[in-house]
Amino acid sequence: MSNVEISPDHGKPVLSARNVVKHYGGVRALKGVDFDIYPGTVTTLFGENGAGKSTLMKILSGVEQPTDGELILDDESVRFASTVEAQERGISIIHQELSLAPNLSVRDNIFMGRELRRAAGVDYAEEARQAAALMTALEEDIDPLTRVADLRVGQQQIVEIARALSVDARILIMDEPTSALSANEVQVLFKVIRDLTARGVAIVYISHHLEEALEITHHAVVLRDGSMTAKAERADIDLAWIVRNMVGENFDLGSPPTGHQFGDTALSVQSLTVPDASNLARAAVDRLSLDVRAGEVVCIYGLMGAGRTELLEALAGASHSSGGQVLLEGRDITYLDIAQRIAAGLVLVPEDRQRDGLVQTMSVGRNLSLASIGSFVRNMLLSRSGERGIVDDSIRDVRVKTDGPAAMIGSLSGGNQQKVVIGKMMTTHPRVLLLDEPSRGIDIGAKAEVFRLLAQRAAQGVAVVFSTSEVNECLSIAHRVIVMGRGHIVAEFGPDASKEQIMAASGESVAA
Ligand SMILES: Nc1ncnc2c1ncn2[C@@H]1O[C@H](COP(=O)(O)OP(=O)(O)OP(=O)(O)O)[C@@H](O)[C@H]1O
Ligand SMILES: [Mg+2]
The missing domain is CATH 3.40.50.300 (P-loop containing nucleotide triphosphate hydrolases)
Incomplete structure (x- = not known):
């Protein structure tokens, strides 16, 4: 292992995971991970789809409980039974999958469960004022009374960020906060992150935009198959280091296919x-x-x-x-x-795959074959073998990491759900x-x-x-x-x- 130890001059970690294990049934999502977060710095967690990044973050923020291992906050062993308990200790999370209520306004989403109260009841005016201030800080022109369903995905992601910021946390976990943001919006977020770290906030950052993450990070940690494979300081790493430790090989995004004539x-x-x-x-x-x-x-x-x-x-x-x-x-x-x-x-792999692309209550296999189901229906009977063949092919083609076609779509990591949508549209032979x-x-x-x-x-x-x-x-x-x-x-x-x-x-x- 090419571990470079974090040098001691970063002071003490504010939050640590010690030997954290997480099993989901037979799936071993985390196999004993140590992870430290330091005040006033950004720690980036790198890893392939399904490596265990979100699982570790869910444990740190009280969404999930570890199967084994321990969390240490300010030198004290802690257990969070819920996100509310973690929030009370100053830990806030921006989820990878948007967790907003589409029919509520931006303001109500930001303050949901933590309404600002005064004697006469909820202080909606103050909530709207604070929501507007957050939008200004994020340089986004969104009226706090707009219904979330009427916003673009990128704007919804901004609201998700605003909600996490409104908690005034000491530890802020960002699980792919920029996946739907434009380059300019990413720069605004980075400005906000720099302000927060200057005030001593500890940040955990996850992104598949590797260059972008390198721009903001101080410490890097790589997870692979539920174990930590490397950690290092920003000054000691580059893109090749990340990719090598993530997957063990280098990738090229390819070149335009040549050697074929365009048709009509x-x-x-x-x-x-x-x-x-x-x-x-x-x-x-x-x-x-x-x-x-x-x-x-x-x-x-x-x-x-x-x-x-x-x-x-x-x-x-x-x-x-x-x-x-x-x-x-x-x-x-x-x-x-x-x-x-x-x-x-003609088919489209949509932008908002959570909403348009997947049926959360169905298995991976069913989701994959849904778009082309017509071609499996033979004499009014569903051809199971035809369906299975195509499902197995697309799981392999787009490298979906899953227990098998029978697994529920919700049990897949965020990135693997995305791959299912792409695979599904490919099965229609457009x-x-x-x-x-x-x-x-x-x-x-x-x-x-x-x-x-x-x-x-x-x-x-x-x-x-x-x-x-x-x-x-x-x-x-x-x-x-x-x-x-x-x-x-x-x-x-x-x-x-x-x-x-x-x-x-x-x-x-x-x-x-
Ligand atoms: N609720 C669940 N039930 C069963 N398995 C799960 C559940 N949640 C996560 N897993 C499994 O745990 C493993 C780690 O998933 P996790 O979401 O932590 O990955 P990740 O590193 O965040 O990936 P991505 O980059 O795709 O977001 C995966 O194999 C996933 O399928
Ligand atoms: Mg994830």
């Missing part, structure tokens, strides 16, 4: 207009036209609010367009619904495959695998369109990069474009 136009978008649900004065997608040929991989890049998700959802039939046409291999599909479009050969931020939440190995699969599909003649907020991903397998801004295509590049060119075209400030 598979997807033709003609002057498509999609209204903006939150602002009727403008269009989310404004008379946008785009042709994608069979076998071509197109990446859509743009800042948050550029209209990427709205475009992809309208193409999939998940939302209504107010003008224009969509043609699939020459056939007008403008008026088909989602199911009809899937049957016609002619046009749309993916909204396909790499969100998945580890570097799985990312490489997903991009390899996309390239393979393209080589077989599928038209692939994916959106991302990571320029590197655009430049990996795309034949063409389209930059969106305010509902329009503002620039278009070939595979040889530079990172800086693409970012500049999107209006993003390019770091020197």
Whole structure:
């Protein structure tokens, strides 16, 4: 093991896990982990999907109880029976899966269970004032009375962050806080994190954006298969160190598939207009036209609010367009619904996979085969063997770490749930495959695998369109990069474009 011991000048840990073990039935999620958190610093926890990161954080914050081992807070052995008990001791967590109540306002979500009271009852005005102050600190223009269901996923993530901040914790755990944020929003969060550490708050940070995490961290710890494999100080590590310790090999996101000719136009978008649900004065997608040929991989890049998700959802039939046409291999599909479009050969891997992509009460296997279930129905009977074959294939293809197809979807780690959604859409054998931020939440190995699969599909003649907020991903397998801004295509590049060119075209400030 290449352990570098934390040097003693960081003072004493404020919170420690000692030999923590966690079993879920037969699954050994943590196999005896030691973990320390220091005041005024950021400790990042790296590891593949299913390594045990969220499990360890849930134990530190009272969501779960350890099967064995001990927690030490300020030199005292502690047990948290609930998140409320952990909160009372100053520990707050931002969950990987959004845990907001969609029908409540931003204000009510932030103060849920901890309402501010005065003699006459709940002090809603003060709650709204504090919620607005948190939004200002996070530089987000969100009215505290907006219903959470009406916010974009990224904005919901901001609310989740605001709620954790409102607790005024000494220890703040952030389990993938930035998976739905744009680059600018990440920088705002980092500013907030630096303010907190300057005030002595101890932070634990988890992210699959490895470069991003390196920017903010002081200490790094790597988990692999429920055990700690390495820990080190920021000054002693780099990207290669993280990847080596996470997976033991290096990954390349791939290159555009070559050696095949593009076919005819598979997807033709003609002057498509999609209204903006939150602002009727403008269009989310404004008379946008785009042709994608069979076998071509197109990446859509743009800042948050550029209209990427709205475009992809309208193409999939998940939302209504107010003008224009969509043609699939020459056939007008403008008026088909989602199911009809899937049957016609166009599918979308949605942005909000928790909400749109999975049925939480079903098994991994059922979730995987759900999208293509029609093709397993033979003479009104469900062909079990057909279903099983395809499920086994997709579990292997996208590297889902699971006990097997019968496991419940909720027992999978966050990243593995994401992979199920991708696998599920792949089983429908689309002619046009749309993916909204396909790499969100998945580890570097799985990312490489997903991009390899996309390239393979393209080589077989599928038209692939994916959106991302990571320029590197655009430049990996795309034949063409389209930059969106305010509902329009503002620039278009070939595979040889530079990172800086693409970012500049999107209006993003390019770091020197
Ligand atoms: N409620 C549960 N029931 C059964 N198994 C579970 C449960 N929660 C987690 N696991 C298993 O524990 C292991 C660790 O999961 P965990 O969520 O901690 O991973 P992670 O490191 O956070 O991964 P990711 O990067 O995908 O979020 C996984 O194998 C997962 O399937
Ligand atoms: Mg997790």
